[in-house]
Amino acid sequence: MKRIPAPKVAVVVISLVLSFMVNQNASAQGTRKDEEAIRSLLIAWTEASNAHDAKAGTAFFTPDADYVNVLGSWSKGVSAIEKFRKDRYDTVLKESKITPIDIQIRFIRRDVAVVHELHDFSGMLGPNGEKMPTQRELGIRVLVKQRGKWLVTAFHNTVVRPTASLGEK
16 A cells, blocks of 8 residues: 655645635525525515514514514414414504614525624503603524525514613623
8 A cells, every 4th residue: 555645645634624614614605695585584574573464474484483582582483473473463562663774694504694683663562551762672583594495493682772881780
């Protein structure tokens, strides 16, 4: 058996590692078409939310999706998410409106993306039926591409504190 000199082995190993790293990086790159599809999904989801249509809003989720709202309520699966959202739309969110401000998309793999969406949320009703002040919220969504279609598999929302209070406890 012929031995390969150590320097040549090192070159082959380095080449393989670099090739793997380039391929890994390339696999995390979504296409322009993927980014447009995700943005379209988010616009349609916002429209369904602003129409207070819980059924239409769940069309964007995987069947086993997790949904955590700004108050920490956790729903698992499309039917639980739909019921939760309908209950909220029938009560404290019946006059609510989402106004998107910024959307940042980061592809983890070609078929997985993390989306941060900043928006203003207005029209929520307080305990006595009064309109609450508009609040800024930041949502994170994990999307997966299944059979050529992007879907939300995890969602979590949080209120953004005013910049002046950052660092305060």
